[in-house]
Amino acid sequence: MSDARPRVLLTNAIHPEAHARLAASADVVVAADTAAATLRQAAIGCAVVVVRSQLPDDIFAAAPSLIGVVRHGAGVDMIPIDDASARGVLVANVPGVNANAVAEHVLRSMLSLARRSSEVSIALEQGGWAAARVAAEQGVELRGRTLGLVGFGHVGRAVARVAHHGLGMQVLAHSRTPWHEPDHVAPATLDDLMARSDVVVLACPLTPQTRGLVGAPQLAHMRRGSWLVNVARGPVVDEAALLDALARGHLAGAALDVFDVQPLPADHPFRHMPQVLVTPHAAGVSVDSMRAMGLGAVQAVEQLLRGECPATCVNRQALPAYLARLTVRSTPSA
Structure with missing residues (x-):
């Protein structure tokens, strides 16, 4: 050379x-x-x-x-x-x-969704102390609830560890890659995971097989009142189907770090839905x-x-x- x-x-x-x-x-x-x-x-x-x-x-x-x-x-x-x-x-x-950084982001997101942090903040600003207390009473705890991981690589394993050992959650995982599950994680098909989970976390790579993996049929399988967290890639989810599931109240909320178009346009509906937490593809950044x-x-x-x-x-x-x-x-x- x-x-x-x-x-x-x-x-x-x-x-x-x-x-x-x-x-x-x-x-x-x-x-x-x-x-x-x-x-x-x-x-x-x-x-x-x-x-x-x-x-x-x-x-x-x-x-x-x-x-x-x-x-x-x-x-x-x-x-x-x-x-x-x-x-x-x-x-x-x-x-x-950056798996630990993403896992901490997911942990924060799940807690914010479960305790209705956005709704409580809005109620405090618009309705005062008493209104915020009423909103807070609608929050739930994650202990004993079920987390479903789509993807079980470095990030999925880190999330499973903090969710199970830190929050006492039950953990299911679905992965296209063979893996030896730890004692605290149970394997599941995608449909089974969607149907049984209170929180679904997408942590898979974007490949031809995962593009559009979660569409209207998969979202319909999710429990009414459950949450979706996406730290994978935007195109893994059908955004129109997700928007519909949120608008109808089938899903209680979502935490989205990635999108089909980035930066997310200022007029995108996700930016204006209090039950949706939007972050700028920053889950792994610290x-x-x-x-x-x-x-x-x-x-x-x-x-x-x-x-x-x-x-x-x-x-x-x-x-x-x-x-x-x-x-x-x-x-x-x-």
Whole structure:
């Protein structure tokens, strides 16, 4: 490879400590914004991209110098993986490091829904102390109630642990990936989980199989008065069906961190429903998780720049083409 320092593109800023570590071995470029045209132009001449925003589908055609992409987090749906593999570009992620942050967010969300925090705050502001007390009397406790987890990876396991051991909830889980369930978690089909759960938490990756997984039929299976928490991806849920279930009162409420369109438009009905808690795709974001994800991403970048395959590579089928590209790059001209 050339003696010139490699260039690494960040679609968004990362933790200062991680940025400083990366800058010690590469020239770091932070995209001016996350528009597709901006990312295409900024990636030209770069060796690796660290991803926190959606990449354009033609990023690798626009920037043939790319040898690797690292997702700052776990979900890789922001990356055109098939095209990366076809072009010998390795894709890695940083799984599990923000699972505790997401689990704490889910815990807060479930408690807020169960204790009707939004309704109590509105009643206090509009009707005073007595009205807020009346609203609070409609809240319930979560102890002994059933939590259903759709997805049982790092996040699902962390949520199950705090819900069962911290709140005394019964836990069901549904996953397409085989797993050995802990003693405090019972496996369930999706329909069974929906029918038996007081709270359903979506914590699965977005794949062709999970896109639209929860639609009107699945929501109809849920208990009347139950809650839905989505920390997966927006397209896992049919938003129109969810809006209908909430408007009809079939569901008592929802906590939504992800949406079909992000940022969520200002006029979207979810923003104006007191039984819906809206957060800006921030469930896994904290000072601690941002540092951990940043350092994990930088470690993977460093491995790629050394010509190694990161341990968290998600497209190992591209490794032979990746290594062949490195051989060509390192061969001196005649």
